[in-house]
Amino acid sequence: AQSVAQPEDQVNVAEGNPLTVKCTYSVSGNPYLFWYVQYPNRGLQFLLKYITGDNLVKGSYGFEAEFNKSQTSFHLKKPSALVSDSALYFCAVRDISGASGTYKYIFGTGTRLKVLA
Amino acid sequence: EAGVTQSPTHLIKTRGQQATLRCSPISGHTSVYWYQQALGLGLQFLLWYDEGEERNRGNFPPRFSGRQFPNYSSELNVNALELEDSALYLCASRARAPYNEQFFGPGTRLTVL
Numbered sequence: 001a002q003s004v005a006q007p008e009d010q011v012n013v014a015e016g017n018p019l020t021v022k023c024t025y026s027v028s029g030n031p032y033l034f035w036y037v038q039y040p041n042r043g044l045q046f047l048l049k050y051i052t053g054d055n056l057v058k059g060s061y062g063f064e065a066e067f068n069k070s071q072t073s074f075h076l077k078k079p080s081a082l083v084s085d086s087a088l089y090f091c092a093v094r095d096i097s098g099a100s101g102t103y104k105y106i107f108g109t110g111t112r113l114k115v116l117a
Numbered sequence: 118e119a120g121v122t123q124s125p126t127h128l129i130k131t132r133g134q135q136a137t138l139r140c141s142p143i144s145g146h147t148s149v150y151w152y153q154q155a156l157g158l159g160l161q162f163l164l165w166y167d168e169g170e171e172r173n174r175g176n177f178p179p180r181f182s183g184r185q186f187p188n189y190s191s192e193l194n195v196n197a198l199e200l201e202d203s204a205l206y207l208c209a210s211r212a213r214a215p216y217n218e219q220f221f222g223p224g225t226r227l228t229v230l
Contacts, residue, residue, distance in 0.1 A: 032217055043121070043207055043221035044160075051217065090160065094217060102165075102173045105150070105219065109159040 002027045002095040006108035013081045014116050021076040021111045023091030032094035033074040034105070035065055039087045047089075050074060061085070081115045088112050119144065121210050121222035129228045130198050138193040138225045142210030148172075149191040150211070150219060151183060155204040163206075166191055198229045 003026045013019045025031055032051055036044040048059025055067045065076045076089060091108040122141045130136050142149050151163040162175035166185035174181075180196040189210075195202055205226050209219035 034218060036221075041223075043223045044209075044219075046218045046220060049218050104162045104165060104173050104175065106162070107152075107160040 002093055002106060004033075004091050004093045004106055004108045006089075006091055006111045008111050009109075010112045010114065012114045012116060015083055016080050019078050019081040019085070019113065019115070021089050021091075021113060023074045023076065023108060025072050025074060025091075025093050027072075027093060027095075029096065031067075031074075033065075033067065034092040034094075035059065035063070035074075035076050036090045036092065036107075037087045038090065038110075044090060047076070081113075083115045083117050086113055086115045121208060121220055123206075123208050123222035123225050125225060126223070127226045127228070129230065131230050132198055132200060134198050136195045136198060136202075136227055138195075138206050138208075138227070139190065140192070140208030140210075140222060141190045142208075143212075143220055146210035146212050146220070147189055148211040148213075149185055149189065150209045151191070151193050152207045152209065153177075153204045154207055154224070155201075160207065164193065195227070200229050203227060203229045 005024045034049045035047040038044045047063050048057050050057050050067045058064045063078050088110045090110050092105050095106050096103040124139045148167040150165050152160045154160050165173040169185050183193040185191045205224045207224045209221045211219045
């Protein structure tokens with residue numbers, strides 16, 4: 001079964017410093033990978049995705065993610081963190097299962113990012 | 118363009134009652150997904166509807182059910198409510214392939230007393 005892991009419950013970073021939020025995945029095929037952000041009392045917002053192509057994917061709000069097939073990782077990065085980036089971040093993978101090709105999206109448990117002023 | 122909308126924002130029920138949650142997808146999106154976000158448990162996949170049919174469901178008991186209407190809106194029904202059903206229920210919509218990303222609504226906070 002396909003899965004996604006976010007090994008850190010919380011990441012703290014000083015404003016202006018680079019940030020990394022980690023994600024590793026397990027798939028039986030080509031991965032479809034996603035990052036979402038959730039602000040307090042809000043739904044999730046789509047940040048970026050990797051389907052195919054360049055390993056470095058650029059997304060919203062200055063975020064980018066690097067797909068690494070050998071390490072089965074898809075870490076989220078930003079060169080300079082802002083206090084307003086403080087939120088809950090979710091990595092997700094699309095899981096294709098069954099002969100009919102039905103699929104679902106599997107989310108990690110989330111990483112809380114705290115950017116300190 | 119309007120985003121995904123969900124109603125009600127908050128819902129308070131007692132054990133054994135039934136709850137109905139509603140979702141309107143982004144215009145043109147045909148797929149609707151339902152997730153449960155309980156405290157500390159991340160997002161758990163509940164149901165996927167596409168073109169009016171249930172395409173997949175997660176590991177939830179049959180008392181969690183739903184449907185999708187001809188206008189692609191959807192409702193989630195939870196029967197015989199239990200205390201542990203208290204959670205934020207999120208709906209997401211997705212356009213037809215080749216688009217893969219989901220767009221989420223703000224959620225319905227269900228509290229079971």
